[in-house]
Amino acid sequence: MTADVMPPEDASRHTLRAAVLGAGSWGTTFAAVMADAGCTVTVWGRDEKTCRQITEDHRNEGYLPGVELPAGVTATTDVRAALAGADIVAVAVPSQVARRTLEPLRDAIGPSTVAVSLMKGVELSTDRRMSEVVAEALAIPQDRVAVVSGPNLAREIARRQPTATVIASTSDATAQLVARACASSYFRPYTNRDVVGVELCGAVKNVIALAVGISQGRGLGYNTMATVITRGLVEITRLGLALGADADTFPGLAGMGDLMATCASPDSRNHTLGGHIGRGMSLDEAIAATGGTAEGVKSCRSVLELATSLGVEMPITHAVVRVLHEGLPVDQLAPLLLARPHKAEGA
Numbered sequence: 001m002t003a004d005v006m007p008p009e010d011a012s013r014h015t016l017r018a019a020v021l022g023a024g025s026w027g028t029t030f031a032a033v034m035a036d037a038g039c040t041v042t043v044w045g046r047d048e049k050t051c052r053q054i055t056e057d058h059r060n061e062g063y064l065p066g067v068e069l070p071a072g073v074t075a076t077t078d079v080r081a082a083l084a085g086a087d088i089v090a091v092a093v094p095s096q097v098a099r100r101t102l103e104p105l106r107d108a109i110g111p112s113t114v115a116v117s118l119m120k121g122v123e124l125s126t127d128r129r130m131s132e133v134v135a136e137a138l139a140i141p142q143d144r145v146a147v148v149s150g151p152n153l154a155r156e157i158a159r160r161q162p163t164a165t166v167i168a169s170t171s172d173a174t175a176q177l178v179a180r181a182c183a184s185s186y187f188r189p190y191t192n193r194d195v196v197g198v199e200l201c202g203a204v205k206n207v208i209a210l211a212v213g214i215s216q217g218r219g220l221g222y223n224t225m226a227t228v229i230t231r232g233l234v235e236i237t238r239l240g241l242a243l244g245a246d247a248d249t250f251p252g253l254a255g256m257g258d259l260m261a262t263c264a265s266p267d268s269r270n271h272t273l274g275g276h277i278g279r280g281m282s283l284d285e286a287i288a289a290t291g292g293t294a295e296g297v298k299s300c301r302s303v304l305e306l307a308t309s310l311g312v313e314m315p316i317t318h319a320v321v322r323v324l325h326e327g328l329p330v331d332q333l334a335p336l337l338l339a340r341p342h343k344a345e346g347a
């Protein structure tokens with residue numbers, strides 16, 4: 001297979017050191033993005049063979065087949081070695097294991113190290129957003145945490161296809177540091193102070209992508225897809241506003257942008273997994289057939305719980321929970337959504 005070469009760009013622009021926790025598709029890709037932006041990057045992974053392949057062969061064939069990584073990316077199974085001297089630590093493990101991955105590392109984080117959540121989920125049992133989990137687990141203030149979210153399918157970015165993203169933080173300085181660490185000719189960050197909105201968009205679009213996948217797996221067409229995406233954005237917005245998010249976030253890159261990418265791309269694990277369910281697989285079969293982390297499978301329950309606690313109606317999310325976790329036959333999903341009482345579009 002021919003490798004897609006990712007040569008370093010202007011490595012002289014700054015000398016930031018970054019660690020990435022998680023050697024999966026997004027962790028490895030974001031490490032490559034930061035290396036291309038001039039950072040020295042060490043990835044932590046739990047698999048020795050993957051780490052050796054990243055460091056010695058500049059590849060991660062298990063997660064990014066055919067991609068050549070920049071020489072500025074190395075990997076180790078020694079998490080403390082990865083974190084040593086890091087200005088930035090980016091976290092790209094599945095959301096549900098983030099807390100237990102980070103808690104033992106409190107004393108390994110420097111006093112001014114900035115933590116970046118690359119994750120798009122909501123923690124089960126606490127209903128916390130990932131930036132909250134990261135800050136709590138590492139015992140650092142929110143102003144040292146940033147979130148990266150947008151239309152950012154790893155496999156496209158690993159091939160240096162252009163895209164933009166949103167870096168959200170309550171601190172402008174933190175957001176700007178992270179933006180500097182990842183800006184390159186193919187990756188354009190925009191900063192945003194609306195952490196709540198940016199994170200919710202990233203987590204809930206996975207649930208909507210599951211619904212789109214299910215409908216496509218049932219053989220339904222573009223009208224259905226557009227309806228689910230559009231009404232999906234309405235329910236994301238409703239929940240976000242109830243949590244104090246900024247209305248401008250939802251039509252932006254982290255909102256509509258990511259929703260479109262995930263609901264349209266065959267590379268999306270959430271979309272793909274939904275397709276398997278729509279075609280009749282059980283949840284376990286669909287998880288195995290998809291591979292990788294499809295965050296919406298678990299986060300749909302925490303999102304629904306959050307919405308219920310706030311009195312926010314999220315019919316698509318509710319229907320996905322019922323199909324995935326409560327045994328609702330998949331062919332009942334559309335009738336369930338369509339039979340709801342009439343309402344005005346803006347209501």
Ligand SMILES: NC(=O)C1=CN([C@@H]2O[C@H](COP(=O)(O)OP(=O)(O)OC[C@H]3O[C@@H](n4cnc5c(N)ncnc54)[C@H](OP(=O)(O)O)[C@@H]3O)[C@@H](O)[C@H]2O)C=CC1
Nearest residue numbers: 022023024025026027092093097119120152153154292293
């Ligand atoms: N892929 C993408 O396009 C994007 C993903 N994201 C988000 O990034 C996050 C990570 O996703 P992604 O990289 O795609 O996932 P992958 O499934 O590709 O990789 C997951 C990584 O986490 C590790 N991991 C799995 N379970 C555990 C565990 N129990 N403890 C510690 N490490 C574990 C895996 O290690 P091992 O290989 O040893 O199993 C692997 O390195 C998710 O929240 C996702 O929503 C956000 C934007 C884009």
Ligand SMILES: O=C(CO)COP(=O)(O)O
Nearest residue numbers: 150151152153268269270
């Ligand atoms: O978040 C993503 C793109 O921005 C990746 O989507 P999946 O997790 O569904 O692959």
